[in-house]
Amino acid sequence: MPKLNAxxxxxxxxxxxxxxxxxxxKTGFKGVEFLFPYAxxxxxxxxxxxxxxxxxxxxxxPPGDFAAGDRGLAxxxxxxxxxxxxxGKAVDYALTLNCKLLHCMxxxxxxxxxxxxxxxxxxxxxxxxxxxxxxxGITLLIEAINTRDIPGFYLNYSDQAxxxxxxxxxxxxxxxxxxxxxxxxxxxxxxxxxxxxxxxAHMQLADTPxxxxxxxxxxxxxxxxxxxxxxxxxxxxxxxxxxxxxxxAGLGWARRYLQP
Numbered sequence: 001m002p003k004l005n006a007x008x009x010x011x012x013x014x015x016x017x018x019x020x021x022x023x024x025x026k027t028g029f030k031g032v033e034f035l036f037p038y039a040x041x042x043x044x045x046x047x048x049x050x051x052x053x054x055x056x057x058x059x060x061x062p063p064g065d066f067a068a069g070d071r072g073l074a075x076x077x078x079x080x081x082x083x084x085x086x087x088g089k090a091v092d093y094a095l096t097l098n099c100k101l102l103h104c105m106x107x108x109x110x111x112x113x114x115x116x117x118x119x120x121x122x123x124x125x126x127x128x129x130x131x132x133x134x135x136x137g138i139t140l141l142i143e144a145i146n147t148r149d150i151p152g153f154y155l156n157y158s159d160q161a162x163x164x165x166x167x168x169x170x171x172x173x174x175x176x177x178x179x180x181x182x183x184x185x186x187x188x189x190x191x192x193x194x195x196x197x198x199x200x201a202h203m204q205l206a207d208t209p210x211x212x213x214x215x216x217x218x219x220x221x222x223x224x225x226x227x228x229x230x231x232x233x234x235x236x237x238x239x240x241x242x243x244x245x246x247x248x249a250g251l252g253w254a255r256r257y258l259q260p
Contacts, residue, residue, distance in 0.1 A: 002225045004257050005031030005057045007204070007240040012247045018048060025052040027248055028258030033058040033238045036066070038089065042096040049097060056099040057236045058141070058176075058202055061129070062086035063105050072105025074129075075122040075154040077113060087129045094138055101202055103141040103176055104129055106154040118154060123168050130170035139201050143176040146184040149211075156185055158192055162199060174201035178240070183208050183219055190227045197231055206241035213241050214253045221253070 006012070006029040012020040018040070024032055032054050037045055049056055064070030064082065073083040090102050106122060130140045144161050145153045155161055161175050177200045179189060186192070193200065207217030214221035228237075243250045251258070 002228060002237050002257055003031070003235070004254060005029060005033055005055075005236045005238050007033050007238050009035040010240055010242055013243075014246060018044075021048045021052050021054060023247070025054055027251060028255075029054070030259075031055040031057040031236055033236075033240075035060050036063070037093050037097070038062060042093045045093075046096050046098075056097040058101040058103060058238060059090075059093070059097075059099060060103045060105055061090040064107070070107070071150055071153060072107035074104050074125045075107045075118045076110045077117055077121040078110065080121065080125065083125050084128060087132050091132060091136060091138065095136060100137065101139050101141055102129075102133060103143060103202075106142065106145075108150070108152045109154050119164075122154065123164060126164070126168045126173060127170055130168070130173045134170075134172045139172045139174055140170070141174055141176040141202055143178055143204075144181060144185065145178070146181045148184060149181075158182060158186065158196065162196060165199065175199045176202045176204065178204040179219065179224070180204070180206035180208055180211060180240070189219070189224060193228065193233070194231045197233060200233070200235070202235050202238065203228075203233070204238040204240040206239075210244070211242050212244040213239075213250045216244055 006024040008017065008020040008024060012023040015023055021032060037059050063072045073079045094102055104126065109118060133140050142155060142161055144155045144157050147156055165173050165175065177193060183189060205214060207214050207219050209217055
């Protein structure tokens with residue numbers, strides 16, 4: 001049975017962010033993830049998480065100025081210092097929230113920088129981050145994102161990610177397999193997951209088109225969940241989708257997997 005966690009940046013948007021923890025717990029989620037916690041006091045977040053007996057599964061490292069269009073810094077050689085500072089901040093929050101997975105967004109391809117330099121910068125930054133995270137037993141994740149949602153994003157395909165991971169050579173560097181993004185970019189979901197299961201430490205889901213809940217689009221999630229179970233995946237699957245209407249009303253697909 002899939003172990004689902006709620007993405008609080010996308011789900012339960014009917015209430016304020018700090019109220020979404022309770023809303024997720026009420027509907028049966030035992031774990032949560034979110035994009036960025038940095039606008040909130042880490043101790044306040046930890047108190048809310050403890051109150052609702054939730055596990056913080058995952059969040060992203062600082063992405064730069066997200067409101068201004070930044071989508072990560074890792075491939076940008078001009079922002080290495082800022083990237084390294086962000087690693088420290090992410091670890092600080094992760095330790096307080098007892099979070100064991102941190103996602104590093106690759107970032108948009110910087111204008112005027114050649115592919116060789118971007119790749120070398122990305123690998124070096126991942127090595128730096130992985131070493132820092134390893135000191136605290138935290139796993140570093142990278143994710144391929146489709147070119148439609150974020151044009152110009154550096155990392156777009158699973159094979160590209162696996163190649164980067166190979167050359168980075170860090171044992172705590174793993175792949176965040178987003179089913180939605182990978183269906184758009186390459187399909188062949190079940191065989192890819194099975195072939196690369198040892199490299200995948202987290203998954204995320206949404207249906208396509210629309211990025212809504214499972215059952216709203218073309219992905220056969222009933223089959224995919226059975227397949228993921230059959231090959232022995234033990235990690236969480238983050239529900240990173242935009243509810244088509246009210247969040248709780250759209251959770252019919254998940255009821256059998258949640259235990260209030």
